[in-house]
Amino acid sequence: xxxxxxxxxxxxxxGLKAVNEVSFQVEKGEILGLIGPNGSGKTTIFNCINNFxxxxxxxVIFKGKSIKGLKPHKxxxxxxxxxxxxxxxxxxxxxxxxxxxxxxxxxxxxxxxxKEAVRILEFCNLDNSKEKLAKSLPIGSRKRLEIARALATxxxxxxxxxxxxxxxxxxxxxxxDLIRRIRESGITILIVEHIMKLIMSISDRIHAINFGxxxxxxxxxxxxxxxxxxxxxxxxEYARS
Amino acid sequence: xxxxxxxxxVLGIFFLLFPFIIRSEYYQHLVIIALMWVVIGSSxxxxxxxxxQVSFGHAIFFGVGAYTAGIFVTKLEISAWxxxxxGGFAAMLIxxxxxxxxxxxxxxxxxxxxLAGSEIIRLVATNWESLTDGMVGILIIQSFRSKLPYYYxxxxxxxxxxxxxxxxxxSKWGYYFVSIREDQxxxxxxxxxxxLYKNISLLISAxxxxxxxxxxxxxxxxxxxxxxxxxxxxxxxxxLVGIVGGVATIMGPAVGAFVMVGVQETFRSAFxxxxxxxxxxxxxxxxxxxxIFVIMFMANGIVGDWGKIRxxxxxxxxSA
Amino acid sequence: xxxxLQTLVAGILIGGIYSLIGIGMTxxxxxxxxxxxxxxxxxxxxxxxxxxxxxVLNFDPYISLFxxxxxxxxLGVLIQKFLLNPLMKIESILPENQVLMTVGIGMVLTEIxxxxxxxxxxxxxxxxxxxxxxxxxxxxxxxxxxAFGVALVxxxxxxxxxxxxxxxxxxxxxxxxxxAATLMGVNTGxxxxxxxxxxxxLVAAAGSLLLPIFYLFPDVGGPFxxxxxxxxxxxxLGSTVGALVGGVVLGIAESLGATYIGMGYKEMVGFVxxxxxxxxxxxxxxxxxxx
Numbered sequence: 023x024x025x026x027x028x029x030x031x032x033x034x035x036x037g038l039k040a041v042n043e044v045s046f047q048v049e050k051g052e053i054l055g056l057i058g059p060n061g062s063g064k065t066t067i068f069n070c071i072n073n074f075x076x077x078x079x080x081x082v083i084f085k086g087k088s089i090k091g092l093k094p095h096k097x098x099x100x101x102x103x104x105x106x107x108x109x110x111x112x113x114x115x116x117x118x119x120x121x122x123x124x125x126x127x128x129x130x131x132x133x134x135x136x137k138e139a140v141r142i143l144e145f146c147n148l149d150n151s152k153e154k155l156a157k158s159l160p161i162g163s164r165k166r167l168e169i170a171r172a173l174a175t176x177x178x179x180x181x182x183x184x185x186x187x188x189x190x191x192x193x194x195x196x197x198x199d200l201i202r203r204i205r206e207s208g209i210t211i212l213i214v215e216h217i218m219k220l221i222m223s224i225s226d227r228i229h230a231i232n233f234g235x236x237x238x239x240x241x242x243x244x245x246x247x248x249x250x251x252x253x254x255x256x257x258x259e260y261a262r263s
Numbered sequence: 264x265x266x267x268x269x270x271x272x273v274l275g276i277f278f279l280l281f282p283f284i285i286r287s288e289y290y291q292h293l294v295i296i297a298l299m300w301v302v303i304g305s306s307x308x309x310x311x312x313x314x315x316q317v318s319f320g321h322a323i324f325f326g327v328g329a330y331t332a333g334i335f336v337t338k339l340e341i342s343a344w345x346x347x348x349x350g351g352f353a354a355m356l357i358x359x360x361x362x363x364x365x366x367x368x369x370x371x372x373x374x375x376x377x378l379a380g381s382e383i384i385r386l387v388a389t390n391w392e393s394l395t396d397g398m399v400g401i402l403i404i405q406s407f408r409s410k411l412p413y414y415y416x417x418x419x420x421x422x423x424x425x426x427x428x429x430x431x432x433x434s435k436w437g438y439y440f441v442s443i444r445e446d447q448x449x450x451x452x453x454x455x456x457x458x459l460y461k462n463i464s465l466l467i468s469a470x471x472x473x474x475x476x477x478x479x480x481x482x483x484x485x486x487x488x489x490x491x492x493x494x495x496x497x498x499x500x501x502x503l504v505g506i507v508g509g510v511a512t513i514m515g516p517a518v519g520a521f522v523m524v525g526v527q528e529t530f531r532s533a534f535x536x537x538x539x540x541x542x543x544x545x546x547x548x549x550x551x552x553x554x555i556f557v558i559m560f561m562a563n564g565i566v567g568d569w570g571k572i573r574x575x576x577x578x579x580x581x582s583a
Numbered sequence: 584x585x586x587x588l589q590t591l592v593a594g595i596l597i598g599g600i601y602s603l604i605g606i607g608m609t610x611x612x613x614x615x616x617x618x619x620x621x622x623x624x625x626x627x628x629x630x631x632x633x634x635x636x637x638x639v640l641n642f643d644p645y646i647s648l649f650x651x652x653x654x655x656x657x658l659g660v661l662i663q664k665f666l667l668n669p670l671m672k673i674e675s676i677l678p679e680n681q682v683l684m685t686v687g688i689g690m691v692l693t694e695i696x697x698x699x700x701x702x703x704x705x706x707x708x709x710x711x712x713x714x715x716x717x718x719x720x721x722x723x724x725x726x727x728x729x730a731f732g733v734a735l736v737x738x739x740x741x742x743x744x745x746x747x748x749x750x751x752x753x754x755x756x757x758x759x760x761x762x763a764a765t766l767m768g769v770n771t772g773x774x775x776x777x778x779x780x781x782x783x784x785l786v787a788a789a790g791s792l793l794l795p796i797f798y799l800f801p802d803v804g805g806p807f808x809x810x811x812x813x814x815x816x817x818x819x820l821g822s823t824v825g826a827l828v829g830g831v832v833l834g835i836a837e838s839l840g841a842t843y844i845g846m847g848y849k850e851m852v853g854f855v856x857x858x859x860x861x862x863x864x865x866x867x868x869x870x871x872x873x874x
Binding site: 311312315317319364365367368370371372374375376378379382383386387389390444494495499502506510511544545547548550551552553554555558559562563567 | 617618620666669670673674675676677678679680682683684686687688689690691693694695697698805809812813816820847848850851854857858861862865
């Protein structure tokens with residue numbers, strides 16, 4: 023049984039089909055990369071999975087049960103964590119408070135939640151910034167804070183939305199390392215990424231979409247050589263990859 | 264940490280002994296009113312400052328509490344002091360409805376609905392004469408002639424309110440409230456049921472505001488719809504108390520309450536009789552100007568902007 | 584039946600003025616994303632300007648309208664430029680500090696006027712104040728009909744302005760997406776200033792039109808502010824068409840309420856609509872019309 027399964031997911035924005043009958047499965051323990059040009063519907067898929075947007079048609083199955091129509095906080099409690107492409111730090115809280123707030127998802131006392139938060143911050147190399155206000159962090163740390171917060175909810179599946187965008191090369195390596203360590207800790211990952219180097223090197227499988235529709239799925243190598251994918255990216259990413 | 268505890272103990276002793284230090288009934292009255300505002304301001308602050316849901320109509324909860332206490336006497340013939348508890352519950356009941364209507368929606372709806380709500384309930388209180396005696400208002404007989412019992416009751420209420428809010432803020436709920444204020448989407452994605460926790464914050468806030476209203480009924484022994492459901496003198500005053508003292512700080516509203524009651528009384532009494540009479544008519548104008556000034560220059564209040572205030576004060580001294 | 588028709592006519596006529604008030608509010612809401620809680624108070628100021636012109640220079644309110652409008656435009660511009668825009672730079676925990684500012688402005692305007700004119704009720708008696716004509720059994724109050732007509736003309740002019748002029752287009756662009764508008768070279772700071780001025784001028788027109796049929800005192804603004812935001816919510820935040828319809832709906836509903844439920848509850852009709860909209864039609868009429 024796959025951990026997460028999208029069944030012919032459709033999302034309609036007033037006549038515009040942002041996502042059109044996309045189906046894929048995420049197996050337990052794997053890293054599935056979701057790629058596609060700008061505006062192809064990747065973030066919309068994320069927003070449909072944790073139900074920020076109501077699904078127009080189709081279904082989302084998590085651990086064998088439909089999670090369609092569940093409020094985002096319920097989805098989180100079931101075990102899906104997510105990050106945002108445009109980071110949403112809880113700006114006037116400290117980094118530790120940010121992560122503690124999300125650790126309350128699994129712990130009820132402040133002592134336990136804080137202990138968990140400290141552990142997660144060490145895992146994400148943020149323990150030096152614990153007492154800083156979230157708004158004062160540089161972009162690279164903010165991206166890691168997003169991940170830390172999602173991890174603190176103890177997810178089985180984490181949705182990473184462009185967590186490497188805007189990072190410099192050394193930060194990028196750090197991000198790749200972090201994602202690998204997350205997988206090693208037993209968490210399944212669904213990742214949206216624009217940077218081909220990153221996604222091609224860490225994904226087990228890749229699912230490519232364009233204009234809200236599936237155009238290819240397979241191993242990184244297969245997808246990279248797929249004519250439809252090359253066409254979708256031609257002139258933009260082709261030269262670089 | 265230790266000096267903070269000492270300050271608290273000194274403050275506590277001062278407030279416990281205050282009526283024996285200052286014997287003037289006039290000043291005792293002012294402090295009683297200020298302590299009542301500590302309760303209202305703190306309750307507003309929990310909801311607006313910590314949870315980010317700005318209420319423009321805290322008079323709703325205050326007034327409902329006051330009327331519950333009054334109606335207890337006029338209709339049920341039981342002591343208005345029961346209102347301190349049941350007035351709070353009645354305010355929570357109204358809050359439940361307000362929350363149900365507003366918290367499903369994003370946008371300025373909560374602010375507007377509370378503003379509209381206070382007008383609605385004022386009209387109801389004015390027109391439902393069989394229950395509220397309409398514009399005539401409710402007059403009861405005071406339980407005590409001395410100010411002392413009132414002083415200690417409201418002191419206890421204020422202390423209980425501040426301590427309760429302090430506990431809430433240091434708990435999981437507090438973290439959740441602030442998360443909601445900072446970013447609702449993020450909060451939802453972290454597993455926080457934003458609608459539920461906004462309602463919890465509103466309910467706690469409404470309880471204390473209602474209880475303060477019931478105290479007002481007991482103490483002043485007279486209420487009418489225009490006094491207890493007043494936009495300017497209750498709802499806006501609650502906001503001012505919160506902002507002047509410092510939103511999202513525990514002691515902010517307490518400081519704000521004393522400052523605002525002081526300002527209000529200074530102008531109402533035309534600088535205690537020194538200034539010409541017309542000044543006392545300008546106290547609503549002063550209120551309005553204060554709103555503008557505070558938002559422009561002291562957005563985080565006396566407690567929140569303490570560092571900034573100190574710097575300004577120090578700089579103005581030539582020697583420093 | 585006559586009573587019903589008469590009530591309906593009165594409602595529609597006053598509704599025209601409500602629309603004018605509501606459109607000014609919704610314009611500001613659309614561009615700045617805030618509810619202007621000094622809206623009715625701005626109207627009150629315009630009414631006093633009209634009153635002075637009538638008492639001192641014997642100007643007809645319909646002529647004073649063309650003086651009151653530019654005055655209020657200027658007042659609106661000053662408020663936006665010096666009181667509201669600077670707030671965007673101030674970091675504050677409360678998201679609603681601009682709305683709060685408008686509350687303060689409203690209080691200050693009311694109290695200054697009270698200082699100058701005292702709390703007494705005032706009214707303007709013109710030769711046509713109580714004249715009316717009849718169609719069948721139904722009476723049409725002349726000043727109300729004029730007010731309704733002028734309100735319609737101003738609404739039409741506003742639509743033309745928003746659709747056909749450069750500034751109008753910039754206003755609509757800013758309302759749709761402020762950041763995008765800035766990137767496209769729109770000076771959004773200036774647009775907010777113009778919009779607030781425009782909204783104030785519109786409500787000033789409503790004030791001058793109301794003066795021959797209404798009485799005037801410093802606190803007259805508050806209830807109209809509340810009406811204006813009820814209209815804005817009913818019409819849908821930022822929707823001018825919605826505000827137009829919303830104003831007439833509110834006018835009719837109030838008029839029916841006063842006739843069939845009782846004068847005491849007339850003011851409540853608007854709030855009942857407000858709550859019903861929040862519960863059953865969140866998003867307002869805009870959800871139905873899509874404009």
